[in-house]
Amino acid sequence: MTKHKHYDIVARAHSEMVDAGFTPIFEKAVDDEIARINQSQTKFRAAKDLRNYLWSSIDNLESRDLDQIEYAEELPDGTIRLTIGIADVAAYVPKGSAIDIHAAHNSTSVYTGVATFPMLPEALSYHLTSLLPDQDRLAMCIELTIDTEGKVTGSKAFRALVCNHAKLDYGAVGKWLAQGGEPPEHIAAVPDLTAQVLLQNQARKRIRAMREKMGSLSLHTPEATTVAKDGEVIDLKLVETNLARDLIENCMIAANIATSKFLQTKGVPSLRRIVKTPERWSKIVDVALTYGHTLPAEPNAAALSKFLIQQREADFDNFDELSLTIVKLLGRGQYAVKIPGGDDSGHFALAVNDYTHSTAPNRRYPDLVTQRLLQAVLAGEAAPYTVEDLEAIVEICNRMESQAKKVERKMRKVAAAVLMVNRVGDIFDGIVTGVKAGSVYVRTIRPPVEGRVVSGHNLNDLDIGDKIKVRLQSTDPEKAHIDFVRAN
Helix, strand or coil: CCCCCCCCHHHHHHHHHHHCCCCCCCCHHHHHHHHHCCHHHHHCCCCEECCCCCEEEEECCCCCCCCEEEEEEECCCCCEEEEEEEECCCCCCCCCCHHHHHHHHHCECEECCCCEECCCCHHHHHHHCCCCECCEEEEEEEEEEECCCCCEEEEEEEEEEEEEEEEEEHHHHHHHHHHCCCCCHHHHCCCCHHHHHHHHHHHHHHHHHHHHHHCCCCCCCCEEEEEEECCEEEEEEEECCCHHHHHHHHHHHHHHHHHHHHHHHCCCCEEEEEECCCCCHHHHHHHHHHCCCCCCCCCCHHHHHHHHHHHHHHCHHHHHHHHHHHHHHHCCCEEEEECCCCCCCCECCCCECCCCCCCCCCCEHHHHHHHHHHHHHHCCCCCCCCHHHHHHHHHHHHHHHHHHHHHHHHHHHHHHHHHCHHHCCCEEEEEEEEEECCEEEEEECCCCCEEEEEECCCHHHCCCCCEEEEEEEEEECCCCEEEEEECC
16 A cells, blocks of 8 residues: 555545534635724723733644733732633624624634634634734633632632733743753743743642642543644644643633632523533443552542542553543533523532633633623623523534544544555554444554554453554545554
């Protein structure tokens, strides 16, 4: 089999988007609205001018849709006041506008590795609503007061005018936080930013410690991404967890919890992000037993969290594999409507009942909806959505999130099939990621390629989390098929 050098993988990504029900091209009405946006009319609606804060962002090196920035201040009593600025997308995207209708339909940006399909036009998500460095921008701010134990003792929300003073990237910041030494160039170049990022990292430690105390699960789930250049697949790599990613994750979780609680106290119907109690808890118990650890017979997030922390400390090098297994057994998150006074499904993995998505409005439609709800409360206005409206939004967003994951997964397989065509016959270490309808699916460790195990002995004995060796039998980019046979 020859290498597919001229396979048009970008066109394939577009085709997959259409087949999944997305609209990958923005309508003329959207373009017309973008042309009419007058930035100066929107720019100064902010209640506070916080451009003097030493804001910074940490994201992927190539990211242009910057949704959040952070600033921390240590108070005399040792508490940390952490302020998280979220791109004020609602200021530029009115409810019911052509841009909003398009965003509501797609409900999420889709990242295929070879092409990105943004939820919002680039004129917004990459420019006016992106918190780019050295640009005045509107933001929704969540201010948290974090005591020395990591407890959030106070929070408030407000709109502000902000300016990002440094666009930092996960790789450089994560390495520095882990190894110490001289700060990365983009930190060292800004006066006082070194101390500022270190204080943010101190806030991270406090939040994480409190989360783990409450039973939040400690998981490392590096995702495979496609590395492409000019439409050619160059490599597949794992996006590794590091301290910079952990910093942003903990800040965003704290902000999302605070936002959810705020809307709850105001009696406003809102969106929740939930992970239900796992149906396959018995299998999680079995997995823990293989590590010599006994979990309760009934689902218990705190007990699972304790086990995971112990394994992370005891065998960090293999913790990613355990994390992947647990994530698959926990099941996926989904959106739900929270009616004040109603039942709480909660987020099992985070061990909280109050959790929403609010920190990525350039990329996720539920975050934009939550931002509008938040702004209406702050303005003393009626909620812009009824319960029925929110239920309809939830249905669409859950469906399209699932479709987005399918597109991204399919395109990873297409990319892998193109990349691996010359490795047919090679043997790889792998971990079982799925077993359904008589089929077994595996992800190899290096490179991180997913495929189906089509033959081999004892396939019926395999379950999620099992480690096996597989031989690559064939690849087919057109069908997005990667077939393995069990090699042991």
